[in-house]
Amino acid sequence: MNKEKSMFSPIKAWKYLVRRPVTVLMKDIFDNPREASDRYRGFHQNDWEKCLGCGTCSRICPTNAIEMLPVEGLEKKEGYKSERPAFDYGRCSFCAICVDICPSDSLNMSKEYLHLSKDADTFYFMPDSTGIHKDSRAHGYLRDGDSELLDLERYAMELEPVDRKKSFMEIVKGYSMEKALAESARCVECGICTETCPAHMNIPEYIRSVWKGDMKEAMSWLYKTNPLANVCGRICTHKCEGVCALGHRGEAIAIRWLKRFIVDNTSEDLYDEAALEFVIEPVNGKVAVVGSGPSGLSCAYYLRTLGYEVDVYEEKALPGGVIRYGGPEYRLPEESVLKDIGIIEKAGVKFIVNTKVGRDVSLDKLRDEYDAVFLGTGFSLSRELKIPGYEHEDVAYAIPFLGQTRDYLRNLAKMPEVHEKTVVIGGGNVAFDVGRTLIRLQQTKYNKDFVSMAALEHRGILPCDIEELEEGEEEGIKGHFGYGPAEIVIKDGKIQGLKVQKVISIFDEEGRFNPSYDPTDSFVIEATQVFIATGQRPEYAYLDEEMLSKITMERGQLKTGAHGQLENYPWLFAGGDIVQGPDIITGVANGHSSAEGIDAYLRSIKK
Amino acid sequence: MKEVKLFLGPQHPGMHGNYSVHMYVDGDIINKSRPTPGFLHRGFEKLMERRHWMGNLALIPRICVPEPDINEMVYAMGVEALAGIEVPEKAHWIRMLVLEMARIAVHVMGLGFIGGPTGMYTATYWAIAQRDLILDLFEELTGARIYHMYIVPGGVRKDIPEGFLQRVIDVIDELETKIPEYEELILKHPVIHARIKDNIMLPAEVVWELGVTGIGMRSSTGKANDLRKVKPYARYDQVEFEVPTADYSDALTRMNVKVRELYQSIGIVRQVIAKMPVEGAVNVPVAAGNALRWTVPAGMVYSAIESSRGEYGYLIVSDGREMPYRIAVRGASYPQGLLGIEKYLKGYRIDDASLWMDTMGVCSPEIDR
Ligand code: SF4
Ligand code: SF4
């Protein structure tokens, strides 16, 4: 280097005197703290209103920095757990992966990057939306569409094309293996669904088994809490999906379809092996089950796993109750029903059909012959609708109509009487079952269909599942929702139609069912046949006067103690629609619980 | 005279990170030297076998503190190769922007840090201040200054914020005007110049013997071996740049090459900003499902890129599960930072040991990982 040049170098330094120094005073840092960028990944904030307590954040955290802790006094809401995440900043790497995966979007990071304390415990805390210093600083890092770590869209199940209404073929095609794996990979294993499922099925566990491709393990999980996996995999009301964590920002996991995938894709050997694994010799006693619907079947199956001999009494010619005579074939094919009932038979349960308890055999007799009795007789009668004209011979009820249709499809009965133009009263799932069954029968008979429907509830609050409404309308049901039935118009002995009028309100001021109408908004729906699907009710012919007086009833349902045990009659248990519900999965849950209750009771009296 | 054992580091201003060299000296001449790594060994390669494919993002940047993004990039490239996914066009350009900004930041820092062992702390402060301007940009883009966790398998985590590219241009424009000043202050400073010229030599034979890559290799052998050129990744084949070389590698030459690379990176950043698509997705999912259940098809892949210190690569093995089966890191510092110190530091003076660390391209956390 040029020596002379370098001799003058120090002089150059002078010019830096007037430049802004590159260093900053410590005092400045504290007096005017710099605000972090909008995406800054500072300490966490968590909106407790939105947080589900699902623990997904804690499961993904690569540093195990998050612990889910119970919070006392947190209001218990369906679909939410009473836990909230606590963060250990001795571990956290500030990666924000927890934020990107949070299914409720409650979690984010703040712009706060400064926390000084001699107390190490302050670095472990449970943030709410006010963050670490409780003064609600601005948001930093938030999840956006680009940083999403959930798979929000459900892998669709294909429906048969629209000409599906020409037959009773099952309309929903099952998942392919590829789609089932993809769908199961969406689950975050939070178990929120399990809490809500009436049977508390091990949902995340069996979804994980599907994801691993282990069908036998998946089957075992199903049979731990539900022996009607085929039926429930198809027509369960799937309350679980209503609360699924994924549903908050996207589409709930197709829990029901995954269950169906398991039963449809497990080989017979593995199926039987898993389903019958815990069935043991009947050495503990003998129990009678009255009614072979979901609760009776469930109770019978679990009693077999507890070592009891079980006889199931059924009024009809075939066991199954609502699953045999209720749900329509296009949603619940006969094979599925046979598969579930077949396993229960293989488990050693005996079915005594064409035998109505209270008519062919008395409850007293059962009491003498068995150690305990379970009642699961369901809502077997249609609720009448006494509007003018209701006694006309062309007025039919849902329950017998659906039952006869299923028998017709089994070649055990003739086709039910179906006119060219029909109207269905009701807006629940059963009403749609009737309507859509009618369409298929009309197509078979007349090659065309004409089904109208009238329901008190307007479209937004119809009690049916949304798919029923969508698929029903797609198939051609003409709905008049928010219109209540006033009169069946009859002329010359023939039905001309159903007169309906606009509903103003369904419940009165005290909240009782008491619809009021606007008579000026009224018209006649054209039809020559009317179907009533406005609900079912129970029949208690097997209970004598004395029992009826000693058993408490509430709105037609029996009041029971724990496990369905009846007060004053410790040997008698009840479950299903006559206790709770009505719906299938609640019946399954009741049956299971009663089996355990019966076992406990019989053990207690043996001692 | 009696031989004395001296420790350089793990706590020493001339040392990079918690690394240590045991020197056996006679007077001020090193007779024997033993690199002592391990202070920063966190077992990342092993830990990665127990983390989800996404979760590893939190670990990998920590393998090399000054230039974390290279880890994210090689990891992402490897996973993408195994998963057979195509990264969206825009993501390629954003990745290049990040990688070049990181290279600029680490080169500027390398330039300034030579002030430490030579007693010119002004250089260090300037470099840190200059680098901070780039860290500000990183903070805005990624949400963090050092550990960006931004390049992810499938693309990048978030799109570019409004007005960001203009701010990048402002910073690099300003930097470009400052480089001559830095050269003057640092490299041409008589004291520093005297210390680094014809000192800390890296002859070509040693390059071949130890497997040195990066600036070390290019400055010593004249070979323009830069993975961005010879095996382009992202969209390096669509930008123009030169690979500076030399055929005499003393510490000064390596510093000069570094400065020339700085200009090249500035040029690349400008081209990236000009050519980057405005619209388009910035990532695609690695697999179906949520990040807890991303699986990567079974297989083995080696992915490598050009880091500021040379070839940097990951060997990734997947057995098809939601976590890697094995990941091995090929750090660029190993040959010169470990083997070189052991074998070739002897004969230099005590106070030159730090210069070795500074000018050979050594990142001790990356050696330890
Ligand atoms: S992932 Fe979100 S919703 Fe779930 S517990 Fe964590 S913060 Fe709450
Ligand atoms: S930011 Fe990352 S390391 Fe910290 S708690 Fe969230 S997931 Fe865990």
Ligand code: SF4
């Ligand atoms: S199915 Fe939904 S609610 Fe149930 S564990 Fe999976 S993500 Fe959670």
